[in-house]
Amino acid sequence: MDILVIGGGGREHAICWALAKSPRVNHIYCAPGNAGIGQLAELVPIQVGEFERLTAFAEEKRVGLVVVGPDDPLADGIVDAFEAKSIPVFGPRKNAAHIEGSKTFMKDLLKKYSIPTAAYEKFDNYEEALKYLQSQPVPIVIKADGLAAGKGVTVAFTREQAEQALQDIMVSKVFGSSGAQVVIEEFMEGQEMSILAFVDGETVCAMPAAQDHKQVFDGDQGPNTGGMGTYSPLPHIDDAIIQEAVETIVKPTAKAMVAEDRPFRGVLFAGLMITPDGKSKAIEFNARFGDPETQVVLPRLKSDLLEVFLAAVNGTLDQIELEWSKQSAVCVVLASPGYPSSYPKGLPITGLDQTGEEALVFHAGTARNEEGEWQTSGGRVLGVVGLGDSIAEAREKAYAAARQIEFEGKHMRTDIAAKALK
Ligand code: AMP
Numbered sequence: 001m002d003i004l005v006i007g008g009g010g011r012e013h014a015i016c017w018a019l020a021k022s023p024r025v026n027h028i029y030c031a032p033g034n035a036g037i038g039q040l041a042e043l044v045p046i047q048v049g050e051f052e053r054l055t056a057f058a059e060e061k062r063v064g065l066v067v068v069g070p071d072d073p074l075a076d077g078i079v080d081a082f083e084a085k086s087i088p089v090f091g092p093r094k095n096a097a098h099i100e101g102s103k104t105f106m107k108d109l110l111k112k113y114s115i116p117t118a119a120y121e122k123f124d125n126y127e128e129a130l131k132y133l134q135s136q137p138v139p140i141v142i143k144a145d146g147l148a149a150g151k152g153v154t155v156a157f158t159r160e161q162a163e164q165a166l167q168d169i170m171v172s173k174v175f176g177s178s179g180a181q182v183v184i185e186e187f188m189e190g191q192e193m194s195i196l197a198f199v200d201g202e203t204v205c206a207m208p209a210a211q212d213h214k215q216v217f218d219g220d221q222g223p224n225t226g227g228m229g230t231y232s233p234l235p236h237i238d239d240a241i242i243q244e245a246v247e248t249i250v251k252p253t254a255k256a257m258v259a260e261d262r263p264f265r266g267v268l269f270a271g272l273m274i275t276p277d278g279k280s281k282a283i284e285f286n287a288r289f290g291d292p293e294t295q296v297v298l299p300r301l302k303s304d305l306l307e308v309f310l311a312a313v314n315g316t317l318d319q320i321e322l323e324w325s326k327q328s329a330v331c332v333v334l335a336s337p338g339y340p341s342s343y344p345k346g347l348p349i350t351g352l353d354q355t356g357e358e359a360l361v362f363h364a365g366t367a368r369n370e371e372g373e374w375q376t377s378g379g380r381v382l383g384v385v386g387l388g389d390s391i392a393e394a395r396e397k398a399y400a401a402a403r404q405i406e407f408e409g410k411h412m413r414t415d416i417a418a419k420a421l422k
Pocket residue numbers: 118141150153155185186187188189192214271283284
């Protein structure tokens with residue numbers, strides 16, 4: 001079978017890598033992909049928002065399955081566009097991707113179905129929002145309703161920060177129409193974890209839990225990024241806590257989506273807070289694989305990823321049993337200097353051939369020049385994954401390989417997975 005993967009980051013590299021291991025996969029196309037993905041897939045120069053060109057390409061090449069990586073095209077209905085042409089596609093329809101595309105929708109859904117989440121109020125009027133905000137204690141959390149490239153959430157520790165965030169969203173409109181509504185939400189203390197699950201209606205196959213590191217600097221300092229590193233499993237968190245989160249949050253949410261006539265098919269990603277009493281509450285839902293969660297979860301999947309995708313598409317996910325490796329995985333992201341603000345592109349990268357057999361290197365933002373030399377071309381450049389019998393071993397392998405790779409101003413956190421070692 002020939003496959004078309006849509007997207008061009010580290011997540012899509014990991015998806016292509018996992019699909020390439022399937023004996024049933026013949027040829028992989030990736031639109032637009034990146035230079036690293038180009039080592040195992042044929043790159044197609046079509047952007048993720050060009051639905052007509054993408055569907056025409058898939059028809060022309062008679063691809064057997066389309067897999068969609070990023071959030072924006074899902075929220076805009078890319079899956080509906082492929083389905084309209086009867087092309088098999090893995091991912092949620094627009095009405096289900098709304099669980100990521102609108103925080104007010106997501107919060108109202110959880111409230112309606114009594115699924116644990118932080119208390120909140122929503123507003124579309126600035127004066128009312130401000131009045132409410134002024135009546136609440138800090139810390140408090142302010143969220144733009146729509147997609148904002150991971151930047152729409154402010155955890156405010158002072159009133160000034162909170163009011164500034166509200167003003168940015170509703171008055172200065174820094175996120176455009178994504179900020180037409182805001183959610184003002186109770187601050188939750190605790191440890192975060194991510195649970196991704198393959199979902200087909202009410203059937204939920206949870207993947208092993210992972211933890212991301214969102215802030216750019218060590219010790220969770222500095223601005224939020226797309227994610228600076230991940231690890232899986234989480235040895236310092238009881239399996240019972242993870243299992244309970246699946247039972248009380250992920251499964252009821254899938255069920256609620258069916259009840260709302262928005263059945264979810266694809267990867268449902270729950271961002272969770274484990275509060276001090278050991279119970280989890282939902283922070284957010286994404287309608288797709290996480291980046292860089294995927295880079296540590298898929299290398300641990302022993303089952304054939306293509307079979308899993310096809311089962312979800314065909315509505316037979318309840319008939320398969322996923323097998324996971326006991327190995328640990330740690331991903332360290334190498335970022336451009338300046339990320340997540342502005343950063344240079346085109347910096348030469350060396351050492352990609354020095355990382356040895358022990359590490360996997362997933363490309364997020366790389367390109368090759370006319371001489372075939374590697375260059376940076378994005379904020380997050382590479383995700384270096386170590387696998388081992390423990391988090392400690394996986395972490396050592398990831399950092400050993402990450403140190404072999406150089407580009408001017410290379411930035412990585414040095415404390416990825418440190419929490420799991422304590
Ligand atoms: P989100 O984009 O919704 O994942 O939010 C980004 C980050 O903000 C989360 O990963 C949390 O670290 C933090 N956050 C969001 N909501 C809350 C909350 N209610 N309490 C504490 N932290 C939160």
